Amino acid sequence: xxxxxxxxxxxxxxxxxxxxxxxxxxxxxxxxxxxxxxxxxxxxxxxxxxxxxxxxxxxxxxxxxxxxxxxxxxxxxxxxxxxxxxxxxxxxxxxxxxxxxxxxxxxxxxxxxxxxxxxxxxxxxxxxxxxxxxxxxxxxxxxxxxxxxxxxxxxxxxxxxxxxxxxxxxxxxxxxxxxxxxxxxxxxxxxxxxxxxxxxxxxxxxxxxxxxxxxxxxx
Numbered sequence: 001x002x003x004x005x006x007x008x009x010x011x012x013x014x015x016x017x018x019x020x021x022x023x024x025x026x027x028x029x030x031x032x033x034x035x036x037x038x039x040x041x042x043x044x045x046x047x048x049x050x051x052x053x054x055x056x057x058x059x060x061x062x063x064x065x066x067x068x069x070x071x072x073x074x075x076x077x078x079x080x081x082x083x084x085x086x087x088x089x090x091x092x093x094x095x096x097x098x099x100x101x102x103x104x105x106x107x108x109x110x111x112x113x114x115x116x117x118x119x120x121x122x123x124x125x126x127x128x129x130x131x132x133x134x135x136x137x138x139x140x141x142x143x144x145x146x147x148x149x150x151x152x153x154x155x156x157x158x159x160x161x162x163x164x165x166x167x168x169x170x171x172x173x174x175x176x177x178x179x180x181x182x183x184x185x186x187x188x189x190x191x192x193x194x195x196x197x198x199x200x201x202x203x204x205x206x207x208x209x210x211x212x213x214x215x216x217x218x219x
Contacts, residue, residue: 002117003027005046007037009055016178020106034058038066041074048117053080068095075116106179107158129164131218134203136164150202159195163218172215
């Protein structure tokens, strides 16, 4: 089980990322300032760092420079509201392995985290998810049902992937919103229900069960 350090000073975003990573099997530590982030990253107890640039005490750039100057090779995914070309270049040249501007979708962050961890994971990254005769091939991002290929949009694929990573588990609409659409999406929206209908049409109506008052489940 990989261990992730999340350095983020905005509680709502930190909680959103922490819950999402834990739901996908990661062990997560959260810190809210740059000095704590540097101390935690120096400990060697983490396999990857999700690092906000706008941290108090020390900003993310300072944390990153200190880690790299000390020879730390821990993968760092920079997460920040700064999305200018200058800041992107500064982050990557400072030693970041990846760079994500806010707002972001959790499934994209998750994909980048998995990508950076893949070389260090035993047996490599899982590339095909299978439940019964339904399979998702994650690299070409194709779905197969009973041996036939089904075309899914990027958002449909992300939703299907979330279900296949939690087979038989009831997933609340709020969980699906945060995983697939991101922390900043309107929680009152019916977009989850709409996309579940799309998936039922393409993958089979009986595959995704409605659990009244709770959410949906891949059966």
